[in-house]
Amino acid sequence: MIGLSPLLERDSTVPLYKQLYVYIRHQIESGKRQRNEKLPSIRELSTFLLLSKNTIELAYQQLIAEGYVQSRPRSGLFVLALEPVMEMVPMVCKKDSQGGPGQQERPPLIADFQYGDVELERFPLAIWRKCLMDAFRFESRQVLGYGHIQGQKELRAQIARYLQASRGVECSPDRIFLASGTQQAISLLCQLLPQIRVVGMEEPGYDGVRTVLANHRLTIVPIPVEADGLSVEALRRSRADAVYVTPAHQFPLGGVLPVGKRRELLQWAEETGGLVIEDDYDSEFRYQGQPIPALKAMDALDRTIYLGTFSKSFMPAMRLSYMVLPERLAGDFRARLESYSQSVSPLLQQALFLFMKDGHYERHVRKTRKSYQARHRTLLHAIHREMGERVGVIGQKSGLHMLLDVYGRESTELVNRALEHGIRVYAPSRHWMNPEDCPDSYVMLGFGGLEEERISASIGRLKQAWFDDRT
Template structure:
């Protein structure tokens, strides 16, 4: 069977179906695909490339419309039988190709941990619900809404949080905001900038930057196999701890129940707060999810942060926090002057998406999809890298840390991979000292890649790293 192996750019403005049709045209024009050759079936190509049937259909329709191929009923799709001499002189790109910057054009496979699978997002449903949100109340939706966010959406979030993460809250406790960093800035004002914040090290660097930009004193706390080092935390002057217990970023360990209870006891003794960032708690590949810290907390010492960036789409910029009673009172007394930062239209669309059951269906589908991608990444690393690489944090989330055992340092690993068109990411970015540690560990995200791209990327890494 004819094999088609395009490298698709998911960040490009050029739709995937056009990228695929352009690739097939170039293969035909260069003579690598011969006249009268039969193209793979839509279903086989969809499975092989990890693309939807609609994308494959649109690409084949484009090729048919331009006369490069023809569809024969009950037989398949075939290349039009032109004279090969006509094709052999066509060595230039088609006019539909999008020009790229030189540095961007080098990247064939991008293991970006911030990317999600957009190919399977229900665009038609989202578009329909957006129009529904508009038509229900076309005038009112364009006025400023509740500073906390749309009440109906907060009700849906409260229901889902209790069912999936054991978070106990009312809609009144939920504040919606345009991303975790925005909410973290507001939360810092609520708690007070005079407090010292303990941060996991390594940990999520964007939170560290927000706190430092606000002039807050921050302290790095090292990690052990259970997450944030409690002994070190107790010996510090911190009264606030920011943690990612469901899937530590970036190392991926899950905080066990014993450590969670100890951390809650620390917060009670300090009269402080734990900020629980559950940034991708929906995706877990081994065992059952451990209840959230917030759901275990009887004393109102946990602020729960959540986001739709990983589970839906990053650009929608809808995140939320759940405030305990004391901070909620302070918010309602002093901070409702801050207007809501998320579009009411997007909030209303998401409300309908959740209420009508589309959210749960989409989440179930993505869990299955990401589980397959994670398995593909594990298999590719075992097959191509073997004992030369150790996987860290593979039980949850959309990324892993890879410890490469070839005596290359981080910068060498990244630069040699880039020479073959593979982009991997430095672990040192998340170190408190801003990359002062230069080890042999890099981050590989897999959410935005197909299974084929994952395998190809790891094969290229084997060559780049001479493993």
């Protein structure tokens, strides 16, 4: 028995896979689908709902990625247990005409500008599925065991070739170490490089990395980000022995560190014996000007640790990042890593190796770059059309997010008013070490997971929420 009867709006601008995903997610969150309950197979649900198998698979993949269901080999998809959460409290609105308190439910969420969402509609599922199946044909110990502590050598060789071609970084596979995400990579650096004790951190900067550093009891020194990037003078005064930077696309302000400051940063490393930790998290997506080579590519003295990830360019569910260590650190790091197990599935590593070897990854990056560029252009045009001089755009040259400065307004009010109109936007204050230092008028818009039509319509709603409906 199928037991799933969603009311799907086939003429809606919301993709069918998203409608199905939201329906099943709600069933799980509301308790209508119990822990360990099996979901219908892709074929069964495709036949029952008269939808393509690709649509069903996209919905299921999103549920897997967010931890609502689990795929069990040769058994199917099963609902996972959820932690209890507080129910949403209805919004309290202004008093009604009789003078008593009135209440209204928030409207359905129409668009979520969450940073980190990526495009799934054009994901090459059929090719990726074939790579996964082909991975099973390799020697069982290679793909079903624990795997090499650094990661599969053939995959590391593919990554090395890709870095040389796309970012100008030349390195051997022996200097590449795989990890299950950037935060785990940072955690390993904290544990296995004892010389890192005081870390300079861009201010503002990625709070996910800051949290890991704090949890390892490292001293964090905020280094101000100026109009042209990280203040190297402030770094010199900090006495830091390492600095974490995002030079290709500063997070969250979006600036690109100019070549002059890159040289100053490398000079600081040479003079102090410090390390530069370069997080190149979304360098594939640059929309204006020529790409600047990675900081690592300029580092003749080899004092830079390079971090890369497949979460933005491929899919977050892969949970695969990598580090390129300086030659002088790689040997000791490898020795200390011997007692650890590789956290990335060898099966997924083998599948990704096949995907990259046959050229699918670079083709996928080219296609998604064009798609994100179109979404980026649509977002900018809609902002200028609907809001004009009432807002400023920050960090618009690259990446999958930008900041809006809504002049004279306060982010809490802006976030709440947007929700009243079915749009979710975010205050970026958590990326400041002291959140009160974040300008009150800033909001963050991540656009990677939204189609162009939805972006354009949503900005129209934000204009109504922020300007037309003010009382």
